[in-house]
Amino acid sequence: MTSKPENILTSQTPDNDWYRKRLMVAVWFIIPVFAVLLLRLFYLQIIEGDTFRKLSENNCIRLQTIDPPRGLIFDRNGILLVDNRPSYDLGLVVRDASPLDITVQNLSSILMLPENEIMELIHAKNHKHHSPYNATLIQSNIGRNTLAYLESNRYSLPGIVVDVRLRRQYVYPHLASHVLGYIGEINSGELKGEAFADYRPGDVVGKFGVERSFEVILKGQRGGRQIEVNSSGRLVNVLSTVTSVPGQNIYLSIDKSLQEKAETLLSDATGALVAMNPNTGHILALASSPTFDQNAFIDGMSQEEWDGMIKNPMRPLLNKAIQGEYPPASTYKIICAIAGLEDGVIDERTTFFCPGHLKYGNREYRCWKKGGHGTVNITDAIAESCDVFFYQTGLKLGVDRLAFYAKAFGLGSRTGIQLDGEAGGLVPTTLWKKRKTGVLWQGGETLSVAIGQGYNLVTPLQMAVVMSAIANGGFLVTPLIVNRIENADGEVVDAVQPVMRGRIPLKTKTMQLVQKGLWEVVNGNAGTARIAKINGIDISGKTGTAQVFSRKSGSVEKEDARAQHLKSHAWFVAYAPSASPQLVVSVIVEHGEHGSSAAAPIASELIETYLHTVVR
């Protein structure tokens, strides 16, 4: 820039000469930068060229990944449920295996595999990243004897690599199969998702249960190393290593012995069971029957075995405790009773006369007891499960007020347990029906809903939450499946704290009446679950018999005359000891006919086991 006066006289807008000077500066900036690039090129290609040429001739810098061990899973007392066991996989690096035909011949005799099968594996074109420097898997999980033999005959087998991998092992096959879940190879659909951005084809990933919902915790962090190999593929130097971080270990809230007991009790039935601490929401047992052997998913199963599992009408792969949606049947009367008492449409002095049916409109709605219960009050109605009493209560409330209380107890939405695929159930309202079917709510439908037999759907876990709220004084718990998470060094990373979803503000009187009714179900003279009574332990509960086949049709055929798949589901939900509850149990037995006979004994035996043996 020249002197100032000149600038004042001329324009302040830059002219061409001004820009041109700046452009010259730019050229002087650019040239040295390119000179640096040229010098670097000279260094790499001329000075270090020989070294790099040699490295490229052997192609000897390779990358090996180090897979971290997946986190282990324990029960609440530290009993190992899911483990990793070493497995030796034999692979062949084709480029290093020369002469190839002789190596294959030798391998064939050692492994007792036909030569052409080995050649087929080598030539399989389905490897996307197929490179002659990557090992082709010949046989996985070779035995220790084969391994020793291979090692001692290495000189005659150039190019073989034995990869030690950890295989997932479910220590007690079938035990808690729906809680633990299983793992499998990641599929192309999962790979496309954003959640699996850092996964590669061939990686394993949790597919079901805790294995899936705690994938992030269990998987750990992959490591790897850059290695230099010689011309026959043997490692000569490790250039750098990134250590892998093992997955974290999970301590479930499940008690292995109680889980075993629950599964034994359910073993002859199709159904589900949830046992939970009503004060914290910790799940002590969660069983779904029939179970399956998780190890079958690791070893690989045949098409028939797989078909057998998915086509089985008893649906073994479904976790019925959280994914099975059933009509709640008479267990819903607890909700109906609370709604009636809280809303003031009934109180402790309210009585209804049950002649065995209720006429509504031009139809007759029957009580399960043909002769009727006579005059009943609220506690009798719960204890004896009188349908007419709750028809009347439901009519006074209307379906929407009933739904309000059902939702307050968490029905109609997921409980939030950390297991995938949980179902939310259904709480019908007039609005819901209008939206869903376009047809207005019919008064008679309220009657069915009041005894849990209409559109209502619940999961066994949701009913366990409802019973917990009654047992713990109105707190809505979030069921917990995990007690704590530890890292591989045994330090607690996450001590899972109980989570309350809220408190249902119920009157003390309501609580007392319902609790009394539930106590009488088991302990009263006319209770529907007297069969479940155990000496020394006070159990409170409620039976339910969920009809699969409509009773309203007027047919009078006997239950046991029906085909198995038309028989009713049996429910029993309970807590014990009645005075200071420590355990809530929710049981459903599909097509078990009567809650009292099929489900209640299972619950009471489990409670007995827990209070007599597990607790101490």
Place this chain on the structure above:
Amino acid sequence: MFDRRLIQYFDWGLAAITAALIASGLSTLYSATRADQINPQNLIFYRQMIWYGIGLGVMIVSFLFSYRKVDHYAYGCYWLCILLLIAVLLFGRYVAGSRRWLILGPISIQPSEVMKLGIIILLSRYYSRIGTVHGLIFRDLVIPILLISIPCLLIVLQPDLGTAIMILLIAGSMTIFTGIEKKTLIYLLVFGAGACPVAWHFLKGYQKQRILTFLTSDSDPLGAGYHIIQSKIAIGSGQLFGKGFMKGTQNALSFLPEQHTDFIFSVLAEDWGFWGSVGVLLLLLLIVVWGLNIAHGCREPFGVLMAFGISTLIFWEVVINIGMVMGLMPVVGIPLPFISYGGSAVVLMMTSVGLLLNISMRRFMFE
């Protein structure tokens, strides 16, 4: 409208350099994709040919009309690019952890590539109006900084940190070229340095991790670091005369990552050796200097700034890409102009050359 002088002043030199670069690019691409096992033989090569065909058309269009029209539509171009960037965040295809491609029927475009030219045109227009010999003061820079931040932010969200930095480099170069008052420049630098730790504080853990990985990428022995080693082996093993066209072994055995896009220079250096790589590097230097010379010959601030902006675009891409494959820079997804595979990049470069030709042939013509 058509003027005979346009043919008279046509910049044959620039056209020749471009043709030479395209020829070396296509032959390297042919060599780089011969070992590709996922795509059928040379599908990528033929796609690139088609892109150059399209690019040629766009180039001709972009020098037929006067570049002064670009000045007129500068803001429209800019906001269109911004719209594309928003669209890619909403509807873009998710590939390997980011959203960069917008699928439009049979073709997919990368709006962040287009944005590079968008920001050059916008800043050329803006600075050509406000530039003074005393340099810009802070008040002048408020709007440009805002207009630069919007696309940068949108590109970081994809996330594509490399291209965002690229846009900052182009915009920064153009701003400094226009001239900033000394005190303002110092304040800006101090403010920028001070803002980094504050911004860092607001970033989430994984975002911090992403930036750290980016800055130290060549030290990651399993990812970028491994790629750099293989790339250095490929380049170095080319030695003086190279292994010969299509004879590179690192490339053939798929040891090179992204050998037809970001790492294509390693294929070239392995095949052609020091002489070949120096030749291409000099061609690239020549086109940058040629662009600056076009700016030198132009008599309007808008034309000067645009020619300068395009030259810096080519300059920074070359330096970052070649610096990266030789292990001098962090690993960033920046293509090598004229050589790397990529439709959007090809069309962008051809448009840029078209605009340079445009400015060059109208340097003696005024409206």
